[in-house]
Amino acid sequence: xxxxxxxxxxxxxxxMQDFIDERLAGxxxxxxxxxxxxxxxxxxxxxxxxxxxxVKKIGWLQVAxxxxxxxxxxxxxxxxxxxxxxxxxxxxxGTHALGxxxxxxxxxxxxxxxxxxxxxxxxxxxxxxxxxxxxxxxFRNALNDDAYVARELSNKIARIMxxxxxxxxxxxxxxxxxxxxxxxxxxQEFVLLAPLHSSSIAHEVYKNVQYSLYGExxxxxxxxxxxxxxxxxxxxxxxxxxxxxLGSTKPQTVSQRNLQRGGNNYLLASLPPKWxxxxxxxxxYTGSVFKRFGRRREARWLASDLxxxxxxxxxxNLDARDRVDSYLAALVDELVLFSSEFRVLEPGWSxxxxxxxxxxxxxxxxxxxxxxxEAFARLREQEDWVELICATFARWLNGWLKPLGTxxxxxxxxxxxxxxxxxALQQELPHV
Numbered sequence: 001x002x003x004x005x006x007x008x009x010x011x012x013x014x015x016m017q018d019f020i021d022e023r024l025a026g027x028x029x030x031x032x033x034x035x036x037x038x039x040x041x042x043x044x045x046x047x048x049x050x051x052x053x054x055v056k057k058i059g060w061l062q063v064a065x066x067x068x069x070x071x072x073x074x075x076x077x078x079x080x081x082x083x084x085x086x087x088x089x090x091x092x093x094g095t096h097a098l099g100x101x102x103x104x105x106x107x108x109x110x111x112x113x114x115x116x117x118x119x120x121x122x123x124x125x126x127x128x129x130x131x132x133x134x135x136x137x138x139f140r141n142a143l144n145d146d147a148y149v150a151r152e153l154s155n156k157i158a159r160i161m162x163x164x165x166x167x168x169x170x171x172x173x174x175x176x177x178x179x180x181x182x183x184x185x186x187x188q189e190f191v192l193l194a195p196l197h198s199s200s201i202a203h204e205v206y207k208n209v210q211y212s213l214y215g216e217x218x219x220x221x222x223x224x225x226x227x228x229x230x231x232x233x234x235x236x237x238x239x240x241x242x243x244x245x246l247g248s249t250k251p252q253t254v255s256q257r258n259l260q261r262g263g264n265n266y267l268l269a270s271l272p273p274k275w276x277x278x279x280x281x282x283x284x285y286t287g288s289v290f291k292r293f294g295r296r297r298e299a300r301w302l303a304s305d306l307x308x309x310x311x312x313x314x315x316x317n318l319d320a321r322d323r324v325d326s327y328l329a330a331l332v333d334e335l336v337l338f339s340s341e342f343r344v345l346e347p348g349w350s351x352x353x354x355x356x357x358x359x360x361x362x363x364x365x366x367x368x369x370x371x372x373x374e375a376f377a378r379l380r381e382q383e384d385w386v387e388l389i390c391a392t393f394a395r396w397l398n399g400w401l402k403p404l405g406t407x408x409x410x411x412x413x414x415x416x417x418x419x420x421x422x423x424a425l426q427q428e429l430p431h432v
Contacts, residue, residue: 051153057112062106065082065095079107083100095201097201140154176195242268284349296334307404348366363385367380
């Protein structure tokens, strides 16, 4: 017979039960009343059954502050949990600066993230995970009526902090040989360092930048600036702010915090001073900057060389494919260089009444406008405009290859062949 819990243990049990009931309700509302799966779901969401399954899934996870997949989503090495307060301070901003006020991350199977949300529940400011680590007796009583079973479940939850796996790096993780001795010709005087990306500080930076860009005080300050009204408080701006997308359409495969950020990781500008060039003018009175791009000497040379190579009807082998890919990669690099030249212009030039560029090209080339134009900034956060730029680039290239008799089918083929290079271009476009 189930024990009726009172006091603090009872409150913790009700907190758990409410979490489980909420998720069950969300699944049941999608099923018809006569659906046989309803009984199966109700059985799975019985308190003891659900807790046992959640604890099993927790074993697939690890709490971390430094996540290897933030270097490369395909890396399979070890992530680490290191409390910032114990890290050495070198007089620079780093994870150590967070002290005891930090947010950790969780890595592992994306299918188990709901279980992590469960142990992140808080009662009186203390999470269920912290209770498990502290061997809280009320928490154990709330977990299960059997004291032995409750202790085993609690211990398994606490183990998420120390999974006990052997530490390893990976070919896709960063690795640097560092000289620790005096003789660089002696291999034994080097150690291999594996720098890990700090998820904790990345999340702190993200929260602060988001608040600075989109918080209510910023909205009021920007409105006052537009209306030419004095306001005591100012607002923060981040010129040259870049966004690194991690995990593509599945940010949860990297980490829980990366999922919360939508895969967005802010990078502050680290650039040499800008200088104004008399040669760069805003692309006004034109419907596309690709006309200007096509007049660049390097772009013309590359497109012409690619056309001549294809007109020679090279054999359909790996060498020919590699050479075509090299031309495409060079053209993409040239396009990124072309777009970067517009950074010297005064931000907001695309708002000129004489700017006839399509919206996606304005978002691409006038990134600085987002600092003072909130609607523009929101549009820039979306991904659709990047795809449109890539499609326009493919059409531009198709036009150069028209002597080959290219058409719609060839256009789609070029987009497919450009896929690897366009992936790289999509990473660059939001940055410029």
